[in-house]
Amino acid sequence: MAIAVIVSFTFNTYVAQGMKVPTGSMLPTIQLDDKILVEKMVKLTDFKFGDVVVFYPPLPDQADQRFVKRLIGLPGDTIEVKDGALYRNGEKVDEPYLKEKMNYTYGPITVPADQYFFLGDNRNDSLDSHLWPTPFVDKSKLIGKVLFRYYPFNHIGALDAQ
Numbered sequence: 001m002a003i004a005v006i007v008s009f010t011f012n013t014y015v016a017q018g019m020k021v022p023t024g025s026m027l028p029t030i031q032l033d034d035k036i037l038v039e040k041m042v043k044l045t046d047f048k049f050g051d052v053v054v055f056y057p058p059l060p061d062q063a064d065q066r067f068v069k070r071l072i073g074l075p076g077d078t079i080e081v082k083d084g085a086l087y088r089n090g091e092k093v094d095e096p097y098l099k100e101k102m103n104y105t106y107g108p109i110t111v112p113a114d115q116y117f118f119l120g121d122n123r124n125d126s127l128d129s130h131l132w133p134t135p136f137v138d139k140s141k142l143i144g145k146v147l148f149r150y151y152p153f154n155h156i157g158a159l160d161a162q
Helices: 002-015
Strands: 016-020 035-039 052-055 067-073 078-082 085-088 106-110 115-119 142-151
Touching: 052 115, 067 078, 067 085
Parallel strands: none
Antiparallel strands: 016 035, 035 142, 052 067, 052 142, 067 115, 078 085, 078 106
16 A cells, blocks of 8 residues: 555656646646646656647745646747737647637847746636736756646547647
C-alpha cells in the first residue's frame, strides 16, 4: 500500500496530473469542467506556439491558482492584436480554434527571455496576458503542457493546436 501511495504521489507531482478546468476562458477548445491530463516535466518539455499550457499567473491575488491558456508568445516573439486578428512577429496567425474575432487591440509587445505570453481561446472573455499588469509568465511558473482531455468521455482526445 505504501509503495502505491509513493508511486502515485511521485507521478502526480513530477510526471503528469489530472485537472478539472474551472473557467470558460478556453471555449470552445476546452469546456467548463472538462478534465485534462497535464504533462508536468517542464524541464524536458519543448514548449511551442499553440500549445495549451497550465501555469501560475503573474497576479498577486491569484498567484496560487492554476490557469489554462494557449501559448501565443515565446521568448523573443513580438505579439500584436489588431483588426480582430493575432499577429506574431509581423505575420497574421491563422487560428481556426477561435469562434469569434478579438474585439480589442494590443501591442505590439516583445516577449522577454525566459517569459511567455498566453491568451485564452475565448479571447473576448478571458483573463489572460493582454489584461494583466505584467503580461508575461516566467518559465518558473509553468506547470506543464496539456496532453489531452479525458472527460467527458465523448470528447476524449488531443486538443486542437496550431
